[in-house]
Amino acid sequence: MATLALAEQDQVRRLLELFPVTSLRLTWPGHKGTKAEICAAVAVEGDFELITAFVVHEFNRCKQHVYTFIPGEGVDIADAFPNSDPFATDGDASVLHMATVDYLVHIGNPYQAIPVSYLWPIRVAMKKKTTVVSFITLERKPVPFSDRPVIAAKREIDERDVVSSILSLGCQTADLNKGIKGLWKDDYVDIVRSKFKRALSTDESTMDDERGIKQYMPDLYEEMLKVPLMNSLLRIHPKLESSLSYFQCDPTSGKIIFTSYTEGLGDSDGIVQAILGKN
Numbered sequence: 001m002a003t004l005a006l007a008e009q010d011q012v013r014r015l016l017e018l019f020p021v022t023s024l025r026l027t028w029p030g031h032k033g034t035k036a037e038i039c040a041a042v043a044v045e046g047d048f049e050l051i052t053a054f055v056v057h058e059f060n061r062c063k064q065h066v067y068t069f070i071p072g073e074g075v076d077i078a079d080a081f082p083n084s085d086p087f088a089t090d091g092d093a094s095v096l097h098m099a100t101v102d103y104l105v106h107i108g109n110p111y112q113a114i115p116v117s118y119l120w121p122i123r124v125a126m127k128k129k130t131t132v133v134s135f136i137t138l139e140r141k142p143v144p145f146s147d148r149p150v151i152a153a154k155r156e157i158d159e160r161d162v163v164s165s166i167l168s169l170g171c172q173t174a175d176l177n178k179g180i181k182g183l184w185k186d187d188y189v190d191i192v193r194s195k196f197k198r199a200l201s202t203d204e205s206t207m208d209d210e211r212g213i214k215q216y217m218p219d220l221y222e223e224m225l226k227v228p229l230m231n232s233l234l235r236i237h238p239k240l241e242s243s244l245s246y247f248q249c250d251p252t253s254g255k256i257i258f259t260s261y262t263e264g265l266g267d268s269d270g271i272v273q274a275i276l277g278k279n
Helices: 009-016 021-027 035-045 048-061 159-168 177-185 218-224 267-278
Strands: 064-070 084-089 094-107 112-127 130-136 150-155 189-197 202-206 229-236 246-250 255-258
Touching: 009 035, 009 048, 009 112, 021 035, 021 048, 048 084, 048 094, 048 112, 048 267, 064 159, 064 267, 084 112, 112 267, 130 159, 130 267, 177 189, 177 229, 177 267, 189 218, 246 267, 255 267
Parallel strands: none
Antiparallel strands: 064 130, 064 255, 084 094, 094 112, 094 150, 112 130, 189 202, 189 229, 229 246, 246 255
16 A cells, blocks of 8 residues: 555546446445546545555456566566556465556647656466466556647556566566467367468468358368467457457467456456466
C-alpha cells in the first residue's frame, strides 16, 4: 500500500482506469456515472487497502501482454522492472509489482507538452520451470484532459525495454510451440491466422471469415504441426469455458496477448495455464 499512499490522486485514477468498468461498479457500487467519474471519485476517497485488494483480485480481467521465460539461476526478474516495488501477493506464488512510467504527452487547443505519470502493474508468477510475467496494457496515448486532443505521446520505457532487461539478466524466452500445438491437436483452439517458418521461407496464412485452419485446411494444419509458429491468432473452443473468443500468441517468442477485458475472473490465466500444461 505504500506505493499507493505516496502516489498522486491522478496516478491512482489512471491506475483504476486500466480496469473494466464492470469491475469498478461491482467493487464501488455507491459511485455512479462514467468510468472516468468513478475512478476519479475512488481516487479522491483514498481507501488504499481496498484499491490494493481490487488491483490484485481484478488484475486478470485486464488487457494484458504475457511473456514466459526460463529463468536464469539466482536471477530476480524484478531487477528489470523500472522504478518498481513489490506491491502485493495473490496467494499462489505470484507477486504483483507496481512500476512507475512517465509519458510526455503533446496535446492541442492550445498546444502544450505535459508530463504524465502512470502506475504500471506487473505480475510475476512461478509455474514449475517457467516464469510468467504479465503486463497490464497501457494506452499508447494517455489522455490527461478529456476535452483536449492528444497529438502524440512518448513513453519513457515500454515492455520491449523491460523484456530486453530480463533477457540481459540471463533468462531465456520460453518456447510455447508444444503447448499451443497440444491445445490445437485436442481441439481447444483453432488457428485462424499464423506466420510460420518453413525450411527456406517464412510464410503466413490467413483464413477467410476467421475459419479455422485445422477444420478447413487439414493438409496445412499437418504441415504447421511440424514447424515453428510465430505471430498467430487463435479462436478458443467453447469447451475451454472462457469468456474470451480469441487470443494472440507468438509461440516461438513465448508471448501471449489478450486484447480485450475478460468477464470470467480466471479466463486469461486459464489460457496461459492450459498452454503451459501442454508444454
